[in-house]
Amino acid sequence: MTITDPIQARDVLMEFLHKHAPVTIITGAGMSTDSGIPDYRDSDGEWKRTPPVQHQDYMRSEAVRKRYWARSLFGWPVLYHAKPNSAHYAITQLQQQGLVRHIITQNVDGLHQKAGAKSVINLHGYANDMVCMNCRQISPRLDMHERSLKMNPDFAALEAVAAPDGDADLEADFEKFNVASCMSCGGILKPDVVYFGDNVPRLRVEEAQKALKESNALLAIGTSLMVFSGYRFARQAHQNNQPIALLTLGKTRADDLADMKLNCSIRDVLL
Numbered sequence: 118m119t120i121t122d123p124i125q126a127r128d129v130l131m132e133f134l135h136k137h138a139p140v141t142i143i144t145g146a147g148m149s150t151d152s153g154i155p156d157y158r159d160s161d162g163e164w165k166r167t168p169p170v171q172h173q174d175y176m177r178s179e180a181v182r183k184r185y186w187a188r189s190l191f192g193w194p195v196l197y198h199a200k201p202n203s204a205h206y207a208i209t210q211l212q213q214q215g216l217v218r219h220i221i222t223q224n225v226d227g228l229h230q231k232a233g234a235k236s237v238i239n240l241h242g243y244a245n246d247m248v249c250m251n252c253r254q255i256s257p258r259l260d261m262h263e264r265s266l267k268m269n270p271d272f273a274a275l276e277a278v279a280a281p282d283g284d285a286d287l288e289a290d291f292e293k294f295n296v297a298s299c300m301s302c303g304g305i306l307k308p309d310v311v312y313f314g315d316n317v318p319r320l321r322v323e324e325a326q327k328a329l330k331e332s333n334a335l336l337a338i339g340t341s342l343m344v345f346s347g348y349r350f351a352r353q354a355h356q357n358n359q360p361i362a363l364l365t366l367g368k369t370r371a372d373d374l375a376d377m378k379l380n381c382s383i384r385d386v387l388l
Contacts, residue, residue, distance in 0.1 A: 119378040123385035126364070130336075130379060130386060133362050134211065137334035139218035142208060143350055145340025146281065147365050149226055151202040151384055153195060155281045169282060172315035175307065176250065182305070183294040185284075186265055191277035192285035193262060196225075196244055201232035204338070207387035209234045219328035223340060223347050225282060225310045238325050240317055240346060242310035244283055251304025261297055261306060268295040283308070317346050329353055334360040339383055342370040351375075 120126045134140055146156035174181045209232045211217040220229055220237045225244040229237045247256045266273045272294060277287035299306055311317050329335060335354040342348040351371035354361050362377040363369055364386060372378060379386060 118376070119380055121380050123381045126379040126381045126386045127388065129377065130362065130364065133334070133336070133360070133377060134216040137360055138216045139332050140216060140334045140336050141219045141221065141329045141332035141350075142211075142217055142336045142338060143221040143223070143340060143342075143347060144208075144229070144338045145223045145342070145347065145365075147339025147383060148204055148222070149199065149202070149224055149228055149339075151204065152199040152226070152228060154199050154226060155279060169284065169313055172312035174314075175312060176305065179296070180291065182296050184291040186296050187269070187272055187289060187291050187294040188277065188280075188285045188287045189283050190262070190265060190269070190272055190285075191275070191287060192279045193244070193258065193283035195279040196283045197259070197262075199226055199228060201228045202384070204383045204387040205229055205232035205234070208232070208338075212236075217336075218332055219325075221325045221328065221347075221350060223344070225308075236328070238321065238328060240311075240321065240325060242308070244308050244310050246309040247306050248309040249299040249302060249304045250307055252299060252302040254299065254301050255309065256300070256306075258308060264297040265295075268297060282310075311346070322346075322349075325350065326353060329359070330357070332359070334362070336362045336364065337369070337371065337375075338364045338387075340365060341368065 150156050170185055205228050212234055220234055221240055222229055223240050225241050227243055245258045247258050247261050277285040279285050329350055340347055342351055348370050351361055351374050355374040361375045363375045364379040
Protein backbone atom coordinates (compact mmCIF):
# COMPACT_ATOMS: atom_id res chain seq x y z
CA MET A 118 0.00 0.00 0.00
CA THR A 119 1.40 3.38 -1.05
CA ILE A 120 -0.07 6.65 0.22
CA THR A 121 0.83 10.09 -1.08
CA ASP A 122 -1.72 12.27 0.72
CA PRO A 123 -0.13 13.52 3.99
CA ILE A 124 -3.42 13.76 5.90
CA GLN A 125 -4.34 10.17 5.06
CA ALA A 126 -0.75 9.12 5.74
CA ARG A 127 -0.88 10.68 9.21
CA ASP A 128 -4.03 8.76 10.12
CA VAL A 129 -2.72 5.47 8.75
CA LEU A 130 0.62 5.91 10.50
CA MET A 131 -0.99 6.53 13.88
CA GLU A 132 -3.14 3.44 13.37
CA PHE A 133 0.01 1.46 12.55
CA LEU A 134 1.78 2.72 15.67
CA HIS A 135 -1.12 2.00 18.01
CA LYS A 136 -1.68 -1.43 16.53
CA HIS A 137 1.97 -2.54 16.71
CA ALA A 138 3.37 -0.63 19.70
CA PRO A 139 6.10 -0.62 20.73
CA VAL A 140 7.70 0.09 17.36
CA THR A 141 11.38 0.55 16.55
CA ILE A 142 12.18 3.51 14.31
CA ILE A 143 15.19 3.76 12.00
CA THR A 144 15.97 7.23 10.64
CA GLY A 145 18.19 8.62 7.91
CA ALA A 146 19.35 11.88 6.38
CA GLY A 147 15.83 12.94 5.38
CA MET A 148 15.09 13.47 9.08
CA SER A 149 17.61 16.29 9.31
CA THR A 150 17.22 18.19 6.05
CA ASP A 151 14.69 20.51 7.72
CA SER A 152 17.40 21.26 10.28
CA GLY A 153 19.58 22.62 7.47
CA ILE A 154 21.79 19.54 7.04
CA PRO A 155 22.08 18.50 3.36
CA ASP A 156 21.50 14.88 2.34
CA TYR A 157 23.34 12.62 -0.11
CA ARG A 158 20.70 10.97 -2.29
CA ASP A 159 17.88 12.01 -4.61
CA SER A 160 14.35 10.58 -4.77
CA ASP A 161 15.61 7.62 -6.83
CA GLY A 162 18.18 6.72 -4.18
CA GLU A 163 21.06 7.87 -6.41
CA TRP A 164 23.98 10.05 -5.30
CA LYS A 165 23.36 13.78 -5.68
CA ARG A 166 27.09 14.42 -5.45
CA THR A 167 30.43 12.64 -5.21
CA PRO A 168 30.17 9.85 -2.61
CA PRO A 169 31.75 10.62 0.77
CA VAL A 170 35.31 9.79 1.78
CA GLN A 171 36.24 6.13 2.03
CA HIS A 172 37.76 4.85 5.27
CA GLN A 173 40.84 3.28 3.67
CA ASP A 174 41.52 6.39 1.58
CA TYR A 175 41.33 8.58 4.69
CA MET A 176 43.71 6.37 6.65
CA ARG A 177 46.16 5.77 3.79
CA SER A 178 46.45 9.22 2.22
CA GLU A 179 47.63 12.43 3.86
CA ALA A 180 46.34 14.32 0.81
CA VAL A 181 42.83 12.96 1.42
CA ARG A 182 43.00 14.01 5.07
CA LYS A 183 44.16 17.52 4.12
CA ARG A 184 41.26 17.90 1.69
CA TYR A 185 38.80 16.48 4.23
CA TRP A 186 39.77 18.82 7.07
CA ALA A 187 40.03 21.91 4.89
CA ARG A 188 36.46 21.38 3.71
CA SER A 189 35.30 20.51 7.23
CA LEU A 190 36.25 24.00 8.40
CA PHE A 191 33.12 25.18 6.58
CA GLY A 192 30.86 22.14 6.58
CA TRP A 193 31.10 20.92 10.16
CA PRO A 194 29.85 24.12 11.91
CA VAL A 195 26.52 23.69 10.10
CA LEU A 196 26.20 20.22 11.60
CA TYR A 197 27.41 21.35 15.02
CA HIS A 198 24.95 24.25 15.32
CA ALA A 199 21.96 22.41 13.82
CA LYS A 200 18.79 22.29 15.93
CA PRO A 201 16.17 19.52 16.03
CA ASN A 202 13.18 20.10 13.78
CA SER A 203 9.51 19.32 14.35
CA ALA A 204 9.91 15.70 13.22
CA HIS A 205 12.57 15.04 15.85
CA TYR A 206 10.29 16.38 18.56
CA ALA A 207 7.33 14.42 17.17
CA ILE A 208 9.30 11.17 17.45
CA THR A 209 10.26 12.04 21.03
CA GLN A 210 6.56 12.50 21.82
CA LEU A 211 5.71 9.14 20.24
CA GLN A 212 8.38 7.58 22.43
CA GLN A 213 7.01 9.27 25.55
CA GLN A 214 3.55 7.93 24.67
CA GLY A 215 4.91 4.39 24.57
CA LEU A 216 4.26 3.92 20.85
CA VAL A 217 7.99 3.90 20.05
CA ARG A 218 10.62 2.19 22.18
CA HIS A 219 13.97 2.34 20.38
CA ILE A 220 15.39 4.69 17.75
CA ILE A 221 18.16 3.50 15.44
CA THR A 222 19.60 6.44 13.54
CA GLN A 223 21.98 6.40 10.60
CA ASN A 224 22.57 10.12 11.19
CA VAL A 225 25.64 11.35 13.06
CA ASP A 226 24.23 14.72 14.15
CA GLY A 227 22.84 13.83 17.59
CA LEU A 228 19.58 15.68 16.91
CA HIS A 229 17.33 12.94 18.30
CA GLN A 230 19.09 13.26 21.64
CA LYS A 231 18.91 17.07 21.49
CA ALA A 232 15.15 16.69 21.02
CA GLY A 233 14.94 14.66 24.24
CA ALA A 234 14.70 11.15 22.79
CA LYS A 235 15.90 8.20 24.84
CA SER A 236 17.20 4.78 23.83
CA VAL A 237 18.85 6.14 20.67
CA ILE A 238 21.43 3.97 18.91
CA ASN A 239 23.87 6.03 16.82
CA LEU A 240 24.46 3.35 14.22
CA HIS A 241 27.14 5.30 12.36
CA GLY A 242 28.60 7.15 15.34
CA TYR A 243 28.60 10.81 16.41
CA ALA A 244 30.27 13.50 14.30
CA ASN A 245 30.97 15.86 17.20
CA ASP A 246 33.44 13.41 18.76
CA MET A 247 36.95 12.67 17.56
CA VAL A 248 38.83 9.41 17.99
CA CYS A 249 42.57 8.88 17.70
CA MET A 250 43.18 5.92 15.42
CA ASN A 251 46.34 5.08 17.37
CA CYS A 252 45.61 5.48 21.12
CA ARG A 253 41.77 5.49 20.75
CA GLN A 254 41.37 8.57 22.94
CA ILE A 255 38.04 10.37 22.44
CA SER A 256 38.07 14.17 22.28
CA PRO A 257 35.64 16.96 21.31
CA ARG A 258 35.59 17.79 17.62
CA LEU A 259 35.22 21.45 18.58
CA ASP A 260 38.80 21.32 19.89
CA MET A 261 40.01 19.91 16.56
CA HIS A 262 38.06 22.57 14.67
CA GLU A 263 39.53 25.44 16.69
CA ARG A 264 43.05 24.07 16.35
CA SER A 265 42.57 23.75 12.59
CA LEU A 266 41.44 27.38 12.32
CA LYS A 267 44.51 28.60 14.20
CA MET A 268 46.85 26.41 12.16
CA ASN A 269 45.34 27.48 8.82
CA PRO A 270 44.47 31.22 8.89
CA ASP A 271 44.53 31.49 5.08
CA PHE A 272 41.92 28.75 4.76
CA ALA A 273 39.81 30.21 7.58
CA ALA A 274 39.36 33.36 5.49
CA LEU A 275 37.76 31.44 2.59
CA GLU A 276 34.06 30.77 2.01
CA ALA A 277 32.29 27.55 1.00
CA VAL A 278 28.82 25.99 0.82
CA ALA A 279 28.06 23.23 3.33
CA ALA A 280 27.54 19.63 2.13
CA PRO A 281 26.34 16.45 3.90
CA ASP A 282 27.96 15.16 7.12
CA GLY A 283 30.20 18.16 7.75
CA ASP A 284 31.68 18.35 4.26
CA ALA A 285 31.66 21.48 2.07
CA ASP A 286 32.12 22.45 -1.56
CA LEU A 287 35.56 24.01 -1.52
CA GLU A 288 38.36 24.00 -4.07
CA ALA A 289 41.78 25.20 -2.92
CA ASP A 290 45.42 24.18 -2.74
CA PHE A 291 44.83 21.53 -0.09
CA GLU A 292 48.52 20.60 0.00
CA LYS A 293 49.10 23.76 2.06
CA PHE A 294 46.60 22.71 4.75
CA ASN A 295 48.00 21.69 8.13
CA VAL A 296 46.16 18.77 9.74
CA ALA A 297 46.07 18.62 13.53
CA SER A 298 47.13 15.34 15.11
CA CYS A 299 46.35 13.68 18.44
CA MET A 300 47.52 15.79 21.37
CA SER A 301 48.39 12.67 23.36
CA CYS A 302 50.31 10.49 20.90
CA GLY A 303 50.51 12.33 17.57
CA GLY A 304 48.28 9.76 15.86
CA ILE A 305 45.73 10.31 13.10
CA LEU A 306 42.51 11.92 14.32
CA LYS A 307 39.22 10.94 12.73
CA PRO A 308 35.60 11.83 13.48
CA ASP A 309 34.10 9.01 15.55
CA VAL A 310 31.82 7.94 12.70
CA VAL A 311 31.68 4.95 10.37
CA TYR A 312 33.03 5.98 6.98
CA PHE A 313 32.06 4.22 3.78
CA GLY A 314 34.22 1.12 3.44
CA ASP A 315 34.36 0.65 7.21
CA ASN A 316 32.11 -1.59 9.32
CA VAL A 317 29.64 -0.68 12.03
CA PRO A 318 31.06 -2.06 15.31
CA ARG A 319 29.68 -5.53 15.94
CA LEU A 320 28.38 -4.75 19.42
CA ARG A 321 26.45 -1.74 18.05
CA VAL A 322 24.86 -3.89 15.34
CA GLU A 323 23.86 -6.47 17.93
CA GLU A 324 22.40 -3.76 20.17
CA ALA A 325 20.25 -2.52 17.28
CA GLN A 326 19.20 -6.04 16.30
CA LYS A 327 18.16 -6.69 19.90
CA ALA A 328 16.19 -3.43 19.97
CA LEU A 329 14.25 -4.45 16.88
CA LYS A 330 13.66 -7.93 18.25
CA GLU A 331 12.08 -6.37 21.36
CA SER A 332 9.64 -4.42 19.17
CA ASN A 333 6.59 -5.44 17.20
CA ALA A 334 7.27 -3.52 13.99
CA LEU A 335 9.77 -1.32 12.14
CA LEU A 336 9.17 2.23 10.91
CA ALA A 337 11.82 3.72 8.60
CA ILE A 338 11.77 7.51 8.32
CA GLY A 339 13.78 9.70 5.95
CA THR A 340 16.02 6.94 4.66
CA SER A 341 16.40 5.19 1.33
CA LEU A 342 18.03 2.24 3.16
CA MET A 343 20.39 1.93 0.20
CA VAL A 344 23.33 1.25 2.51
CA PHE A 345 23.34 -2.28 3.89
CA SER A 346 24.08 -1.12 7.45
CA GLY A 347 20.52 0.25 7.59
CA TYR A 348 18.82 -2.10 5.13
CA ARG A 349 19.77 -5.12 7.25
CA PHE A 350 17.12 -4.10 9.81
CA ALA A 351 14.37 -4.04 7.21
CA ARG A 352 15.52 -7.49 6.14
CA GLN A 353 15.56 -8.67 9.77
CA ALA A 354 12.03 -7.38 10.37
CA HIS A 355 10.80 -9.03 7.17
CA GLN A 356 12.39 -12.37 8.09
CA ASN A 357 10.77 -12.19 11.54
CA ASN A 358 7.35 -11.31 10.11
CA GLN A 359 7.38 -7.88 11.74
CA PRO A 360 5.37 -5.27 9.81
CA ILE A 361 7.40 -2.56 8.05
CA ALA A 362 6.26 0.99 7.30
CA LEU A 363 8.26 3.52 5.30
CA LEU A 364 7.89 7.30 5.58
CA THR A 365 10.06 9.03 3.01
CA LEU A 366 9.87 10.72 -0.35
CA GLY A 367 11.08 8.56 -3.20
CA LYS A 368 12.47 5.10 -3.73
CA THR A 369 13.90 2.91 -0.97
CA ARG A 370 15.73 -0.39 -1.04
CA ALA A 371 13.00 -1.88 1.18
CA ASP A 372 10.00 -0.95 -0.97
CA ASP A 373 9.38 -4.62 -1.82
CA LEU A 374 9.53 -5.63 1.84
CA ALA A 375 7.26 -2.95 3.27
CA ASP A 376 3.62 -3.37 4.23
CA MET A 377 3.05 0.36 3.89
CA LYS A 378 4.82 3.16 2.00
CA LEU A 379 4.02 6.75 2.96
CA ASN A 380 5.52 8.66 0.05
CA CYS A 381 5.12 12.06 1.73
CA SER A 382 7.08 14.88 3.28
CA ILE A 383 8.09 13.90 6.81
CA ARG A 384 7.11 17.25 8.32
CA ASP A 385 3.65 17.05 6.76
CA VAL A 386 3.00 13.71 8.42
CA LEU A 387 4.81 14.09 11.75
CA LEU A 388 3.13 17.24 13.02
